[in-house]
Amino acid sequence: MPDLTDRQAEYLRQHRRHHHLVSLCRFLVFAGFLALWEISADLEWIDAFIFSSPSQVLQTILEMGGNHTLFRHTGITLYETLLSFALVILASFLTATLLWFSSSLSEILEPWLVILNSLPKSALAPLLIVWLGANMRTIIIAGMSVAVFGSIISMYTAFRTTDEEEIKLIYTLGGSRLQVLRCVVFPSNIPAVISILKVNIGLCLVGVIIGEFLAAREGLGYLIIYSSQVFKLDYLIAALIILCVIAFCLYQAIQKLEHHIRKSRKF
Amino acid sequence: MDALMQVSHVSYSYHTLSGETMALSDITFSVGEGEFLAVVGPSGCGKSTLLSLLSGLMEPEQGSVEFCSGPEETRTQIGYMLQKDHLFEWRTVYRNVILGLEIQNRMSPENLAHVEQLLEEYGLSSFKSARPSELSGGMRQRAALIRTLALDPQLLLLDEPFSALDYQTRLNVCDDVYRIIQKEKKTAVLVTHDLSEAISMADRVLILSSRPASVKKTVSIHFAQPGLTPMQRRQAPEFKDYFNEIWKELNSHA
Numbered sequence: 001m002p003d004l005t006d007r008q009a010e011y012l013r014q015h016r017r018h019h020h021l022v023s024l025c026r027f028l029v030f031a032g033f034l035a036l037w038e039i040s041a042d043l044e045w046i047d048a049f050i051f052s053s054p055s056q057v058l059q060t061i062l063e064m065g066g067n068h069t070l071f072r073h074t075g076i077t078l079y080e081t082l083l084s085f086a087l088v089i090l091a092s093f094l095t096a097t098l099l100w101f102s103s104s105l106s107e108i109l110e111p112w113l114v115i116l117n118s119l120p121k122s123a124l125a126p127l128l129i130v131w132l133g134a135n136m137r138t139i140i141i142a143g144m145s146v147a148v149f150g151s152i153i154s155m156y157t158a159f160r161t162t163d164e165e166e167i168k169l170i171y172t173l174g175g176s177r178l179q180v181l182r183c184v185v186f187p188s189n190i191p192a193v194i195s196i197l198k199v200n201i202g203l204c205l206v207g208v209i210i211g212e213f214l215a216a217r218e219g220l221g222y223l224i225i226y227s228s229q230v231f232k233l234d235y236l237i238a239a240l241i242i243l244c245v246i247a248f249c250l251y252q253a254i255q256k257l258e259h260h261i262r263k264s265r266k267f
Numbered sequence: 268m269d270a271l272m273q274v275s276h277v278s279y280s281y282h283t284l285s286g287e288t289m290a291l292s293d294i295t296f297s298v299g300e301g302e303f304l305a306v307v308g309p310s311g312c313g314k315s316t317l318l319s320l321l322s323g324l325m326e327p328e329q330g331s332v333e334f335c336s337g338p339e340e341t342r343t344q345i346g347y348m349l350q351k352d353h354l355f356e357w358r359t360v361y362r363n364v365i366l367g368l369e370i371q372n373r374m375s376p377e378n379l380a381h382v383e384q385l386l387e388e389y390g391l392s393s394f395k396s397a398r399p400s401e402l403s404g405g406m407r408q409r410a411a412l413i414r415t416l417a418l419d420p421q422l423l424l425l426d427e428p429f430s431a432l433d434y435q436t437r438l439n440v441c442d443d444v445y446r447i448i449q450k451e452k453k454t455a456v457l458v459t460h461d462l463s464e465a466i467s468m469a470d471r472v473l474i475l476s477s478r479p480a481s482v483k484k485t486v487s488i489h490f491a492q493p494g495l496t497p498m499q500r501r502q503a504p505e506f507k508d509y510f511n512e513i514w515k516e517l518n519s520h521a
Binding site: 163165166168169170171172173174175179183184187188190265 | 322324346347349350351353355356357366367369370371414418
């Protein structure tokens with residue numbers, strides 16, 4: 001490493017200091033919240049039966065971890081979310097490609113997609129249960145239904161707004177429409193597709209939880225509904241925390257993927 | 268000089284719901300084999316439309332564009348250089364340059380060797396595995412030209428290929444591109460609104476009127492001293508006479 005000038009070293013030091021300060025404050029916000037919650041429950045400022053407390057939640061998580069119920073519920077929710085996410089991406093990728101190929105088809109389908117996308121999807125879940133039964137397939141489809149229409153619309157929009165001149169380049173080189181798709185439309189839209197993935201992984205989780213509320217015997221959504229009905233608030237809050245962790249991990253996984261792709265493509 | 272391309276009575280209009288806009292009106296000219304033809308005209312007069320017709324990307328509504336080198340498929344014999352280089356950042360320089368060969372499924376050892384030779388000759392061989400963003404503006408334009416030349420076209424169409432560059436780079440790239448085109452013995456049609464650029468490169472300048480474009484006049488460019496580069500032409504005594512002649516013609520509303 002070359003020698004740094006004093007000013008550069010000073011700049012780097014300040015940058016690091018700021019970074020550490022931000023990390024510390026983030027942690028303090030979290031710790032302060034937990035401490036306040038615990039103290040309020042201990043001193044009976046709030047009713048610990050309804051509001052639970054960090055120590056009780058921790059105990060519950062350890063207990064459920066010990067008898068594996070936690071892993072089972074988490075695993076099932078995770079499995080359903082990932083499966084519906086994969087199907088959403090596959091379906092929207094294929095549909096967006098088809099719409100890109102046929103502008104007439106996209107013109108015909110556009111209003112229907114917009115309507116389906118604006119529909120509150122949680123309203124569909126009861127219908128899905130009647131049609132498909134209370135099983136995992138229903139929950140996966142509920143998860144898909146939340147994300148798929150928006151995902152198709154945004155992916156198609158991304159494909160359609162590909163630089164016209166870059167498309168023209170392929171034609172000037174004697175390329176076909178299929179080659180335009182392969183050489184320009186797909187590769188130039190990878191960043192857009194990744195941001196669509198980021199939005200949709202969260203939406204699939206929402207859909208799966210809605211499905212589990214209504215049609216499951218297992219999963220975190222079921223755990224939440226069950227524990228609210230029997231007033232086991234420790235369970236409910238434990239499930240919420242696990243959900244936070246899942247959402248965070250899924251997002252991070254896609255972030256990692258993005259980072260990896262950026263590095264290998266260097267843009 | 269044999270004609271390589273014959274354009275006869277070509278007209279073209281754009282259609283929208285609000286009406287019809289005539290872009291080209293009864294255009295006739297020919298491009299000789301080995302000739303460097305420049306087409307100048309006011310901005311928005313339909314110059315790019317003309318190139319799209321020449322390249323076969325669009326069909327003329329009236330008249331005909333004939334490529335006079337036999338019945339083979341014409342599209343592959345015409346190279347088209349766009350205003351921007353459009354090198355893809357997700358490909359290396361080398362994979363950008365062979366894009367045309369890849370698309371036409373012509374990655375034969377001879378063609379790839381030709382690309383190697385072009386890269387070597389025009390100073391890009393050490394940047395083969397670099398990304399386009401690592402190249403300077405001039406190098407990018409050379410890479411774009413090599414991408415076009417890799418297909419070994421008989422006719423090169425240049426659509427204001429220097430307009431996206433800053434002035435200094437532009438003069439240098441102009442020299443570079445001219446040298447490469449001369450060396451590879453290509454026929455070229457350059458479309459530009461920059462008169463100096465047209466005079467400094469072309470053997471003949473075609474002047475178009477404002478929209479709808481028609482051919483106003485054709486000016487043959489002759490310099491007393493042969494073999495001048497575009498930069499040297501700019502300093503030659505004949506340069507300013509041609510400039511004035513074409514300038515007057517462009518501005519006359521007869």
